Amino acid sequence: MTYIAKPKLHHPALVKNKVGYTRRDYEGNISTLCAGCGHDSISAAIIQACWELDIEPHKVAKLSGIGCSSKTPTYFLGKSHGFNSVHGRMPSVLTGANLANRDLIYMGVSGDGDSASIGLGQFAHCMRRGVNMVYIVENNGVYGLTKGQFSATVDKGSKSKRGVVNTDEPIDMIGLALLLGATFVARSFSGDKAQLVPLVKAAIQHKGAAFIDVISPCVAFNNHPGSTKSYDYLREHNEAVNRLDFIEAREEITAEYEPGSVVEVTQHDGSIVRLRKLAADYDPTDRIKVMTYLQERAAAGEVVTGLLYLDPKADDLHGYLETADTPLNRLGERELCPGSVTLERINASLR
Amino acid sequence: MKKIEAINDFVVKFANVNGSGSASANELFARSILRMGIPVSPRNIFPSNIQGLPTWYEVRVNESGYQGRRGGVDLMIAMNPQTWDQDLKEVEPGGYMFYDNSKPLPKSKFREDVNALGVPLTEICNATYSDPRQRQLFKNIIYVGALSALLEIDPSEIERLFSEQYKGKEALLQPNIKALRLGRDYAMKNLTCPLGIRVRRASNVGNKIFVDGNSATALGAIYGGATVCAWYPITPSSSLAEAFIGQCQKHRVDPATGKHRYAIIQGEDELASVGIAIGAGWNGARAFTCTSGPGISLMAEFIGLAYFAEIPVVIVDVQRGGPATGMPTRTQQSDVLACAYASHGDTKHVLLFPEDPGECFEFAAYAFDLADRLQTPVFVMSDLDIGMNTRLTNPLQWDDTRLYDRGKVMGYAELEAGKDFGRYLDVDGDGIPYRTYPGTHPARGAYFTRGTTKDRYARYSEAGPDYVDNMQRLLRKLETAKNLVPKPVLYPADKPARFGAIFYGSTSPAMQEALDVLGSRGIHINALRVRGFPFQEEIADFVAAHPWVFVVEQNRDAQLKTLLVNEARVNASRLIPVLHYDGTPITARFITDQIAQHAGARTVVPLKKVGA
Numbered sequence: 001m002t003y004i005a006k007p008k009l010h011h012p013a014l015v016k017n018k019v020g021y022t023r024r025d026y027e028g029n030i031s032t033l034c035a036g037c038g039h040d041s042i043s044a045a046i047i048q049a050c051w052e053l054d055i056e057p058h059k060v061a062k063l064s065g066i067g068c069s070s071k072t073p074t075y076f077l078g079k080s081h082g083f084n085s086v087h088g089r090m091p092s093v094l095t096g097a098n099l100a101n102r103d104l105i106y107m108g109v110s111g112d113g114d115s116a117s118i119g120l121g122q123f124a125h126c127m128r129r130g131v132n133m134v135y136i137v138e139n140n141g142v143y144g145l146t147k148g149q150f151s152a153t154v155d156k157g158s159k160s161k162r163g164v165v166n167t168d169e170p171i172d173m174i175g176l177a178l179l180l181g182a183t184f185v186a187r188s189f190s191g192d193k194a195q196l197v198p199l200v201k202a203a204i205q206h207k208g209a210a211f212i213d214v215i216s217p218c219v220a221f222n223n224h225p226g227s228t229k230s231y232d233y234l235r236e237h238n239e240a241v242n243r244l245d246f247i248e249a250r251e252e253i254t255a256e257y258e259p260g261s262v263v264e265v266t267q268h269d270g271s272i273v274r275l276r277k278l279a280a281d282y283d284p285t286d287r288i289k290v291m292t293y294l295q296e297r298a299a300a301g302e303v304v305t306g307l308l309y310l311d312p313k314a315d316d317l318h319g320y321l322e323t324a325d326t327p328l329n330r331l332g333e334r335e336l337c338p339g340s341v342t343l344e345r346i347n348a349s350l351r
Numbered sequence: 352m353k354k355i356e357a358i359n360d361f362v363v364k365f366a367n368v369n370g371s372g373s374a375s376a377n378e379l380f381a382r383s384i385l386r387m388g389i390p391v392s393p394r395n396i397f398p399s400n401i402q403g404l405p406t407w408y409e410v411r412v413n414e415s416g417y418q419g420r421r422g423g424v425d426l427m428i429a430m431n432p433q434t435w436d437q438d439l440k441e442v443e444p445g446g447y448m449f450y451d452n453s454k455p456l457p458k459s460k461f462r463e464d465v466n467a468l469g470v471p472l473t474e475i476c477n478a479t480y481s482d483p484r485q486r487q488l489f490k491n492i493i494y495v496g497a498l499s500a501l502l503e504i505d506p507s508e509i510e511r512l513f514s515e516q517y518k519g520k521e522a523l524l525q526p527n528i529k530a531l532r533l534g535r536d537y538a539m540k541n542l543t544c545p546l547g548i549r550v551r552r553a554s555n556v557g558n559k560i561f562v563d564g565n566s567a568t569a570l571g572a573i574y575g576g577a578t579v580c581a582w583y584p585i586t587p588s589s590s591l592a593e594a595f596i597g598q599c600q601k602h603r604v605d606p607a608t609g610k611h612r613y614a615i616i617q618g619e620d621e622l623a624s625v626g627i628a629i630g631a632g633w634n635g636a637r638a639f640t641c642t643s644g645p646g647i648s649l650m651a652e653f654i655g656l657a658y659f660a661e662i663p664v665v666i667v668d669v670q671r672g673g674p675a676t677g678m679p680t681r682t683q684q685s686d687v688l689a690c691a692y693a694s695h696g697d698t699k700h701v702l703l704f705p706e707d708p709g710e711c712f713e714f715a716a717y718a719f720d721l722a723d724r725l726q727t728p729v730f731v732m733s734d735l736d737i738g739m740n741t742r743l744t745n746p747l748q749w750d751d752t753r754l755y756d757r758g759k760v761m762g763y764a765e766l767e768a769g770k771d772f773g774r775y776l777d778v779d780g781d782g783i784p785y786r787t788y789p790g791t792h793p794a795r796g797a798y799f800t801r802g803t804t805k806d807r808y809a810r811y812s813e814a815g816p817d818y819v820d821n822m823q824r825l826l827r828k829l830e831t832a833k834n835l836v837p838k839p840v841l842y843p844a845d846k847p848a849r850f851g852a853i854f855y856g857s858t859s860p861a862m863q864e865a866l867d868v869l870g871s872r873g874i875h876i877n878a879l880r881v882r883g884f885p886f887q888e889e890i891a892d893f894v895a896a897h898p899w900v901f902v903v904e905q906n907r908d909a910q911l912k913t914l915l916v917n918e919a920r921v922n923a924s925r926l927i928p929v930l931h932y933d934g935t936p937i938t939a940r941f942i943t944d945q946i947a948q949h950a951g952a953r954t955v956v957p958l959k960k961v962g963a
Binding site for chain 2: 323
């Protein structure tokens with residue numbers, strides 16, 4: 001923990017967004033993570049994304065489980081309600097919160113231990129229910145807070161800092177998310193802010209379960225030669241399939257593109273996601289092809305990043321449950337209590 | 352041969368095969384007696400099985416309205432050859448054994464002191480119906496018909512029940528009436544009707560309703576304003592969630608839009624279920640989960656989080672016997688300690704103990720007020736006996752002027768006006784801090800929710816004094832809870848009593864009968880029914896006022912007694928446990944015997960020479 005208070009005084013010339021906030025208004029407390037931790041870059045990307053999207057900070061609820069990654073919601077969006085829940089259980093708490101008030105934006109932050117090991121079940125069921133949320137896994141392949149044990153996403157053959165070689169198959173969070181019905185699936189690298197910020201923005205705007213696996217090197221326990229989650233390894237093996245340039249709804253294309261180099265996907269709510277293709281013939285709306293492609297590239301030793309899959313017709317849990325438009329937490333006696341006359345009728349039917 | 356003679360006071364037990372369609376016929380039997388104004392209390396005794404294993408339905412007919420299990424059987428409806436021997440053994444001397452005599456049975460299969468009543472059910476069915484399923488289903492109705500003759504049940508009441516049941520499905524009405532008459536006519540012609548035991552129209556049901564505890568609890572949740580329910584199937588609580596689904600579909604659909612004012616999730620397990628309920632509670636919706644003992648074990652970590660993070664959530668525990676399958680389809684009150692102290696760290700939780708479906712409704716609705724007011728998990732401690740059996744209970748009541756108590760929630764106006772907000776700040780000494788719902792105010796009232804590591808303003812703090820300060824406040828909150836949980840109910844003896852008895856939950860009907868029986872034998876007992884935890888002072892005072900107090904419960908380890916000694920600081924040496932835990936509901940006979948024995952041993956006989 002830190003004892004250094006963050007100065008609240010802002011430079012008067014800081015740029016304000018459409019809802020009147022500066023970028024600094026989206027910050028949280030000073031991070032207590034290790035210097036150089038990939039997680040801090042992810043927090044910075046979330047701050048940037050929310051500011052750019054003109055989201056009022058209090059309209060976001062940020063929830064997490066337990067672990068280094070799950071500590072990070074303290075370090076961004078200080079004006080939002082946050083919930084540091086129990087290990088591996090962020091998805092259920094977030095699902096409940098989302099059911100109670102459908103009007104907020106839900107940001108779930110988790111790690112590879114939190115989501116791929118203890119919380120694998122909750123991760124899976126949250127994806128298949130289509131909870132409208134951004135689910136970010138800050139994936140570093142180790143348990144940081146307990147000092148360097150392997151997590152379940154560590155690649156087979158990857159070496160720990162102490163020289164132990166992992167012999168277990170890794171859990172492929174992206175593959176799982178695709179199989180389980182996530183309607184927005186992306187992978188990025190904490191060291192690539194230019195790629196990550198637009199992905200977070202797109203995920204926030206997506207209606208449904210949006211999953212982003214962010215490889216986020218652990219400088220303390222998993223950044224050495226022999227690790228497949230180190231900064232060096234990622235820079236060498238990162239293969240982006242596309243660049244997400246912008247995603248404003250119904251905005252005209254102003255930049256010039258080579259013909260055939262842009263994919264446009266119109267989502268349910270009319271917003272358009274435009275992707276600049278880096279890999280030829282990559283179609284992010286074809287789930288089967290995406291799965292095949294990812295398996296092929298993984299076998300070739302590449303870490304494919306970018307917006308990997310997007311279901312333009314996605315709906316969310318509220319859609320499936322047909323819940324009322326008014327958030328459930330705003331309903332009172334009038335809407336909820338059937339009253340004494342109905343109860344008398346119920347009594348009569350039980351005689 | 353002796354024949355038991357009794358009017359409006361006997362026990363009929365149906366021995367059936369699971370999956371044979373007997374349940375609805377048996378309930379029809381129970382309801383027809385009820386319609387004649389005579390109180391009945393049926394109980395399901397069923398195995399962990401869907402089809403093929405034995406299942407029993409025991410109906411106590413009792414004009415005085417005693418609804419506890421009596422023990423013993425006067426008339427056995429032996430429809431399951433597999434359990435014949437065991438069923439026969441259970442019949443009281445002079446009792447009756449009703450059976451299918453389509454195939455002759457050897458004399459060794461009968462008892463000399465039990466009256467055999469044979470009806471060729473299979474033969475009648477085979478002669479009347481060609482479809483095997485019809486043969487099976489109507490066989491059940493045929494025995495109800497025969498019973499109506501043997502016990503003098505008014506057949507028009509049964510026919511009326513048919514017409515209510517098959518409203519809109521009239522094609523089914525006549526075949527059922529026909530089957531009923533087949534059985535009735537056979538019995539009238541071939542058996543001596545009526546038996547020594549029989550019913551006689553009375554008017555002791557009044558305006559009472561006949562409902563199971565799980566349905567009543569679900570209704571309580573509807574009336575109490577629950578909007579989010581997350582659950583995982585587990586006997587005996589599944590029917591509660593299913594009843595809630597049904598009630599929501601009836602009462603919670605916005606008539607204008609057809610949209611739902613509820614969200615129900617069947618979780619992937621109990622952990623997720625309680626997690627969803629806690630998330631919803633954190634975000635200001637009234638939320639609950641329902642489960643049984645094993646689910647409580649799984650939820651324990653989350654329950655601790657909700658306790659420390661002070662999140663309202665209602666947990667209905669429909670208690671049952673221990674782990675795995677088998678005993679779990681039998682009743683117990685064995686989660687009292689598990690719930691009172693659920694989770695890691697120093698935790699104590701609010702418990703409510705309903706005695707019947709009526710209180711299930713009342714306490715379930717109130718639990719949401721309590722959870723919001725106290726910002727903590729609240730347990731409704733039902734059990735299989737109450738939850739899965741239909742019981743006569745007072746009509747459910749609701750006061751339309753009643754408003755939901757949402758507790759201390761700071762809203763936009765207060766935050767905007769600059770009111771000091773500390774999430775864990777006790778501003779008025781009741782131990783309960785203010786909370787805010789996420790999204791309330793752009794600049795004020797946001798806080799970060801954590802388990803324990805925080806100060807009064809929800810700032811991260813690992814400092815010992817901050818932790819102690821918070822823990823002391825949680826104790827103050829528990830003191831406040833004492834005044835909010837339902838008070839115990841005193842049942843004073845007619846005459847001065849040296850003995851006291853404490854009981855709770857589903858023990859209630861058997862206990863009240865036992866008190867009457869003991870009183871008639873000159874053993875006078877003041878009884879106190881505990882309805883909630885934390886315990887009020889009245890409970891300690893009650894114990895202090897009696898040299899000996901029986902604590903009657905349905906578990907092995909005297910769990911409520913332990914809790915009383917721990918938390919109400921009562922003198923343990925005054926407490927005498929009376930424990931019933933074989934999975935069957937406790938009976939008045941059991942309580943009476945136990946208490947009479949203890950009381951006899953503790954009655955001081957004056958040292959006086961007889962005849963001197």
